[in-house]
Amino acid sequence: MTQTLALIEEATKKSGLLWVQGPTGPSRALWHVWHDGAAHLVGGPGEQPLDGLGLTDGCTATVTVRSKDKGGRLVAWTAQVTELPPGDEAWTGAVAELKGKRLNAVDFGTLEERWARECRILRLEPTGSSEPLPDASLAAVPLRTPATTRRPMPAALPRLLRRGRGK
Template sequence: MLDAALRKAGAVWVVVDEHPARLVWTVWRAGALWVAVGPDEQEVPGLSDGVRCQVTLRSPTTHSHLLDVPAVAHRVEPDEETMAALAAARLNASPRWAEVYRLDPA
């Protein structure tokens, strides 16, 4: 169920420590959520390599709460396919990220 739900999610809420939740565009690949962040891109306060975070998925139609998933963030250098997938997920903007994180469900 987790795999199917996250595979369909284009955006999720991410919370790190006591920071406010942020809605971010993501891509589900290789059993993890990939998120691109940076000053000219979406920001996730507190997100860094090795940090624990919480991912919240809401229904795309009703916006009701579906599930919470604890995850661990890993800063990565994405391969070309992942970079293309991240760029495609940003339908209304050209990618300008500074960092890419892989959020592995814990």
């Protein structure tokens, strides 16, 4: 069991994203920090969305950790979810770590106050059990959407590209 916890901790510390699946909804990629023996997440308005996952205080979630360099699954583990109350000592410590890793925050100076007012800080503590990794891919077909990034190439583009090669 100690080896399992060591693997979970080391893999989770090094990974930038966790795939978290709560009691409801599909798994979702969420950024996190490892602090005080657990993964901590922040979610709410202006942050990553936690709605639809069913992550409530006292529930369990399945956390899948990917390799930072290759992107493959390293370990999947079961977590006990705790919602940290604003102002609590555990909340303050977690927020200090999360704030240091929060990229591009517009309101960096008042981030803690906004998180206390509008967001949720969740602690995902390993229960000590790991899930077996699946043999097959868990890739899903993307949902149909009218959004697209592929459009026909403009007619003038090949001429513009050829013209730039001679310079």
